[in-house]
Amino acid sequence: MPEAPDIETAWRQLLEGTPGTRQGDPLVVEAAYAQSRLRDLFPFPTHGTLHFLRAAPPLWPESDRDRLPFIVCGGPPYKIYTPGYGDLLGEAATPDEAAELLVAHLPDAVGADADE
Template sequence: MPEAPDIETAWLQLLEGTPGTRQGDPLVVEAAYAQSRLRALFPFPTHGTLHFLCAAPPPWPGSDRDRLPFIVCGEQPYKIYTPDYGELLGEAATPEEAAALLVAHLPDAVGEDADE
């Protein structure tokens, strides 16, 4: 399955449910898109989670610049973890709360150049 070539296309494919592309939990995707800092990142749904990358793939192996928190989707509560499930940062009852909690744990300057 081909990856989107850029951040804008990746969000468009997720929001529209474009066939043949990675898809995530629609409610979590919409809540994440509503957050300008997350909208500036490449959304990467995989294995029931929604991850975020600083740029469209590649590079993959050993890239520390994309070690960002992520949301575990599916059933409530939504959980936000540090990379590799290192630490549970918190739980949220709604997708909107989950997206806001993730934004609160983003490193400084990540996604900050996004338009409010």
């Protein structure tokens, strides 16, 4: 399945449920989109999770700079992990709380509105 060519297109396809594209949990996607810092990242749903990338794929070779926390969908609870399921950062009862928790664990320089 082809990836969206840019961040804006990826979000549009996710929010609209465009056939033939990656889809994620609609409630988690909407909650993530409501966060301005996450809107500046490429949403990447895969295997029941919603990951965020700094740019549209391909990202190979991946660097540690590109590794960001992600949300495990299918909750509640919704779980937020560091890359590679390294550490559980927390659990949330709602998609909105999950998106807020993820934003709280982003590196300071991530997202155009990072100073909010």
